[in-house]
Amino acid sequence: MEINDLTPAESRLWRAFASGTDVDFRAGGPTAADSDDPADGGTWGPERTVRASVLRSLLLDGPREEGRVAALSLAGARVTGRLDLQYATVDHPVRLRHCHFDEAPRFYGARLRELNLSESVLPGLISHAVRVEGVLRLTRARFDGMVRLAGAEITGSLYLEGTRIEAPDTEGPVLQLNQAVLGADLWAPGLSTRGPVRLTGASVTGTVNLRDARLDAAGGTALDAQNLVVGSGVGAACLRARGRVDFRGARVPGTLDLLHASLSSTGGTALRASSCVIGELWLRRGDRIEGALNLRRSQIDLLTLDTGKLPSEVYLGDLTYTALAPHEPAERRLPMLERDGDGFVPYAYEQLTASYRRIGDDDAARLVQLAKQRRRRRTLPWYGRLWGHLQDVAVGYGFRPLRAGGWLLSLLAVGSVAYGLHHPPPLKPAEAPDFNPVFYTLDLLLPVISFGQESAFAPEGGYQTLSYVLILMGWILATTVVAGVTRTVSRQ
Incomplete structure (x- = not known):
């Protein structure tokens, strides 16, 4: 330019x-x-x-x-x-x-x-x-x-x-x-x-x-x-x-x-x-x-x-x-x-x-x-939700272990009072140990430990139904507590 x-x-x-x-x-x-x-x-x-x-x-x-x-x-x-x-x-x-x-x-x-x-x-x-x-x-x-x-x-x-x-x-x-x-x-x-x-x-x-x-x-x-x-x-x-x-x-x-x-x-x-x-x-x-x-x-x-x-x-x-x-x-x-x-x-x-x-x-x-x-x-079928609600109420899926202790004490108190007022008859009177309502209830609640009471006595009528409830609740509590302990151990 x-x-x-x-x-x-x-x-x-x-x-x-x-x-x-x-x-x-x-x-x-x-x-x-x-x-x-x-x-x-x-x-x-x-x-x-x-x-x-x-x-x-x-x-x-x-x-x-x-x-x-x-x-x-x-x-x-x-x-x-x-x-x-x-x-x-x-x-x-x-x-x-x-x-x-x-x-x-x-x-x-x-x-x-x-x-x-x-x-x-x-x-x-x-x-x-x-x-x-x-x-x-x-x-x-x-x-x-x-x-x-x-x-x-x-x-x-x-x-x-x-x-x-x-x-x-x-x-x-x-x-x-x-x-x-x-x-x-x-x-x-x-x-x-x-x-x-x-x-x-x-x-x-x-x-x-x-x-x-x-x-x-x-x-x-x-x-x-x-x-x-x-x-x-x-x-x-x-x-x-x-x-x-x-x-x-x-x-x-x-x-x-x-x-x-x-x-x-x-x-x-x-x-x-x-x-x-x-x-x-x-x-x-x-x-x-x-x-x-x-x-x-x-x-x-x-x-x-x-x-x-x-x-x-x-x-x-x-x-x-x-x-x-x-x-x-x-x-x-x-x-x-x-x-x-x-x-x-x-x-x-x-x-x-x-x-x-x-x-x-x-x-x-x-x-x-x-x-x-x-x-x-919420994602489970009805029976899974039902079992989950039971675990939640019982021990909070194992994350509320103190709740399990409260349930056990409550059930132990109910069973001890019920069987203390009405002793179940022995299966073999000559061989049966002295009846103890507290340890008999513990025998029903704890699925593994045995104190020799449950196998020696046979409740009747409504007391037999109560024993079934205690056994069932004992298994539920034991299962959820074991699950919680397992989580804790595996985490550590």
Whole structure:
């Protein structure tokens, strides 16, 4: 491009490029006035307008100055036409801040040193498979169309702090980062999107920061982060998401922080973190989750979960966690298992039991096991339910051993009084021992121990019926007590 074909604004930029000097067209300079809002850039005149073709010529074949680093550093300009750098290799930093773009830039397959579009207004960004040898800054930029960074390779960080993306007439994700590879962080606190965000298969060496982000995709998936791999953690405290948040198959060795997060997906799954490997999952404080919570098959070292945040439907099948916090009574944790959409899941009760035993709360562990037996009873046929009710009433399935002692003492008292008032006749009067109503009753109640009383005397009428009842109750109590002792021994 000939220098004579340039406008005064473009000539100024052309001269500054060789030395990397900043060019700022804003009326107030760095402290821009209201008229410098890039959203109004369509009204800016020729004094601050630059053609995209001029920018392309500078980046591909611009002037050089010996001893200086050439760079494109422009602020407060209106860029007309399409900045098309598809498959180009650009060795200079590209900084286009506070600018207004008439058309979406195209960096498909390009190789860039640095790209900074912070606080600019753009109708979109097409950068599939772009490679940036440094950082990509889109801080507080505003997009009225899709931002396409699928398959991007960024050796540094991607900055989306305070960025706003709205694409009301677009089908599909408004922010595409699927299969992207970031050598450092995805820094996006305060990100605001109207439409789905896709992070499927992305790899982030450092941290994903979505604190205070607002993701709105009502009726769809607000954040699709399936198979996301993070080197550190995901910070999403105070996240506001309308639509599904999906971390299925993600690998997060650090913390997945959802403190104070507001998750809502009416009629669907609000949070799916199934088949994940997570160091710590924090689901505490803030609004109750609206929609289902799915943690199936995940492995979590520390699950921090507030019972008040849980929705009415959860899925916990094959969920494994080492520790559960904060410590709460079993009565507050058990409703979580009752809400499982898969019905009775024995493994979920075993996990909760193990978490209580790990911290030495055996009473809570026994209560969870008792609740497990009662829940299982609902799945049995009528005769199994009947036997279960008997075990429950008698000794709480062996988890209430003191209750067995109370029943035994009560039955012993009844039998001792009844047979003490009416001695049963001996079978062989000459050989029978002296009758003792207490030991005779014990002989009936205890199925293994014999004191020689039961075999020597034969009650009649109603007293014989009483002996049958005592024998039957003795077997029930003995069976359930043995079952409880067996559980205790095997646990230890």
